[in-house]
Amino acid sequence: MVTNTKKDFWIIGSLLFLSLVPSIAGVIRFLQIMKGDVYTVENQRFFNDPIPVIIHIIAVVFFSILGAFQFAPGFRKKHIVWHRMSGRFLVCLGLTSALSGLWLTLVYPRVPTDGDWLFGIRLVVGIWMTLCIIAGFFFVLKKKISLHSHWMIRGYAIGMGAGTQVFTHLPWFILVGGDPSGIPRDLMMGAGWFINFLFAEWIIRKDRK
Incomplete structure (x- = not known):
């Protein structure tokens, strides 16, 4: 039997690891915008209208890191007051992340590497994440803690998609090289x-047994 301490270690460690690459990439992007350097055709939209992407980066980084500590059962029980207080911030950060992501999709010009499918996928993902977090907040107000946990798991899993995308892109980088574009990138x-969505549903079904 895995102890709560070991289980917490693996849950928190895995989620922090998954958030590492997108967090580093976000910080680098943030610094580039602040300095006004590394200006290219692909990131031109960020420099032309930096506020939405800065808000998105800050929300995503803190959402991914703070959320890593929310789903470890032993840590949550030991620090229940912290869990509740930080959970309020997590809801705000998650909604900010999802809504700013939708804004970037709808308002920013599309980059050449994005295919036609990716626009629709991002809309579905942003709307789904928003609904999941709202549902999670609604159920905690109703004291339905199990449903609250399940919907927050769904919202967090979608929010962590950028971490999993590092691994879905890895075979392309190894076998083909260069940045993908069009349908392969989509x-x-x-x-x-999708992998995070399926994993979240597996965790939820496992918890229901």
Whole structure:
């Protein structure tokens, strides 16, 4: 039997590891915007209208890191007051992340590497994440803690899609090289969110048994 301490270690460690690459990439992007350097055709939209992407980066980084400590059962029981207080911030950060992501999708010009499918996928993902977090908040107000946990797991899993996308892109980088574009990029991006969606549902079904 795995002890709560070991289980917490693996849950928190795995989620922090998954958030590492997108967090580092977000910080680098943030610094580039602040300095105004590394200006390219692909990131031109960020420099032309930096506020939405800065808000998105900050929300995603803190959402992914803070959320890593919310789903470890032993840590949660030991620090229940912290869990409740940080959970309020997590809801705000998650909604900010999802809604700013939708804004970036709808308002920013599309980059050349994005295919036609990715626009629709991002809309579905952003709307689903928003609904999951709202549902999670609604159920905690109703004191339905199990349902609250399940919907927050779903919302967090979708929010962590960028971490999984590192691995869905890895075979392309190894076998083909260079940055993918068009349908291959759309499929690899979508696969990251879909894998997290399936994993979240597996965790939820396991918890119900």
